[in-house]
Amino acid sequence: MAAPDRPATVVVADDDDLVRTVLRMALSSMSLTVREAADSRALAAAIDDGAVDLTILDISIPGPGLAANIALVREAAPDARILILSGDTEVPASEAPLIDDFARKPIDLDELRSRVSHLLGTPSASTP
């Protein structure tokens, strides 16, 4: 949930430049602050200050793997929601309980907006 003193911040982690660009455009139009990360290292830097409300995570960015990336986000920004975007049809069963939402690429603008809005308006799955 966005803190009152700043616009909600979304990290877009995807190794595909075009995907990141278009997601940034879509999210910016929702008056959100967008940070981009092309790999795990960039993701770690992007969430380092903990001031992140939502991470949109590609299922396979370069780095130690999806589970590690989720753990990374949860540690740096425990309140941040996680939306997995994937070109595949489903999220691996082992990671499904750890995330807040899942959407398939290509994603509709409307669907993205609706999911993002929903995620930013509800508490994190990691919150007990």
Next chain:
Amino acid sequence: MSANESPDGPELLRIAGTMARFGGWSVDARTHQLELSAEARAILALPPSGPLDLATVFTLHPEEWRPVVAAHLERCLTAGEPFDIESPMRTTDGELLTIRTIGEAARGADGSIERAHGAVWDITATAEQRERTRALEARLEATLNTITDGMLFIDHEGRFTFVNDDGARMLQSSVESLEGVRVLDAFPEAAGTSFLAALETSLTRRERTITRDYYPPLDAIFEATIYPSDNGVAVYLKDVTEEERLRDEREESARRLAEQAALIEAAKDAMIVRDLDGHITYWNRAAAALYGWSATEAIGRAEHELLYDDTAAYDDAVAHTLRDDYWSGELDQRTRSGRALVAECRWQLLRDGSGAPESIFAVVSDITAEKKAQEARLRAQRMESLGTLTGGIAHDLNNVLTPILMSVQLLEQGEDDAGRREILKTMEGAVKRGADMIRQVLSFARGVEGRRVEVDVVRLVDDVVAYAQDVLPESVHLDLVLDTSLPATSGDPTQLLQILVNLVTNARDAMPSGGTLRIRSSELVLEDTYSSVSHLAMPGRYVAIDVEDSGHGMSPEVAEKIFEPFFTTKDIGKGTGLGLATSLAIVRSHGGFMQVYSELGRGTRFTVGLPVSSSPRADSPAAARPEALLPRGHGERILVVDDESTILQITCQTLELHGYRTLRAANGREAIDVIASSDEPVDLVLTDMMMPVMDGAALSAHLEEEHPVIPVIAASGLNSNGGVARAVGMGVSRFLPKPYTTSMLLTTVRDTLLEHRVDGMVTE
């Protein structure tokens, strides 16, 4: 002469001379006066008495003999040499006699020769006999020498007394070096042989013996027939080496042939011999078993008529065999029953004794099953690698489509121009269709690991029938031939239903102007390997489900490719070509098979064969039946409302997987917004009852007010607090207790939609 008179010596001699026709003679050495006894005179028909002239008596000898006789007489008179000669003499009567004359000198007291005297015999009869014998001997010898076998005479001392030319040749010797020589001197190495033993027997016991044996010193096999005779034995010798060799060869080759024939007859491979005209001359038991023609039926028939549809490949193989003596390869053949088989052939050209081509010996193995299995394996491998490849590509394609789709949609938002909006909508539609295709590719590529539960095929088929009744237009007649006592199979009911639904859809699409769709279910027992275009089925029990249309049909070329990924007969844009490939992959993963039969212009029949599950069907009916019945949606839009995102996600995914489209809302307020902003009508709302902001009850009440055509399903974990009744009374069509199973969810959704549809029709 009187009887009582005692005859003296000269008188006895006279009597003997008369009887034996011999007489005496003497010639005086000084006077050459000839005296002849009365017997001698009688032999020569001379006067019984009176003086004789030596010269006159000499003239009785033929002229050429006179000097010979005179010389003997002279040497006797002068040198005292005795003589004994035989000479011809003609009597005074003119009769030609053979006369033997012996003579010796008689000396006086002083030792001087007084006269020559001796005896004469008429030996004419003896001489003639002797002459005849000699002629006979000559003739015999000539005859013996013309015999190509050996004739050997051996006397009692073991000497060769006669050897004919061939006998000498056989013994690798000569007549001259053998005659008069003892057998053991000529052939010392013969000692101890069976021939010597036989010779011994014949000589001593005067028995005929026949001996056939190998004689090592001459490296020959002889047959000696030994006939005993007064003078020893006659040996009839035959060199039978060649005969023996031929006989051995004959026996050997006969034995070998018999062995080979037995082997060939008992061989597992079909073996066929046919002459150069192509007529079958030999056909073993395996050939009879393979082709269904007995040897009697096959022999004499033309091979190409009996076994081949296409003789071009056969003719090539024959030409090749004639050229190279050998050919091996595969040929398509046909059995008596019409079954096509792939034959692995090894052909050997056989030649006659002179080396001329005589026939072709063929060894044939039926590799139809291996071939089919190999093809199926290759096809599976191809599909698998294709799956891996397409899976990777599909994943990346989604990344490619994402920016396009969102960019288009972003552009649409700021666009007021209707024409441009339409262009962008077209682009958006195209991207979404691409995304749809990719989703199918991914489901194919990821494989078809489904669940394995007992599936009631009867109910599965019922479900397909229900679907068909739903989707078929009026112009298509539905014909059902169903076996209602089919055994169960084991598998994933959802996947199986998808396959059958897919087939029904294809069938419908194949009959745009109407026709008949037949669904037939039956039990099928495959005893032999079942050849199908798609897949090789193992022998066993199957339930078979046929979906048959009377539509446009396919050519064999098309039917052959119908199960390959990306092969489609539909117009571009109407199909992705993945349906049947995926279906086959699924059926195969169930251990089943798919088969297509199609006639261009007349229709197509697909058969899905599923193995009968080994466990008895009564095992788990409760678990199986609800699964088999999972109903599917047909693109209806369902709005799912739940504040728990995982439940929202799972519910939406489940619905999407079963043919629905979904919208999501986290609470009642959002739900109302979604409905308001949706450009397509919402067909059903599934809402949780307990939610923040606006709960399910409030939502359903609102919907009943504002959108009475939209049915509402209420889901809640609160089972016993009366909330349900309250909710149902407040515009809720059905209640879904939480937690719900996939089956419960889908059944409730379908029932609600059906009920509402009926209601809608009634009210209209």
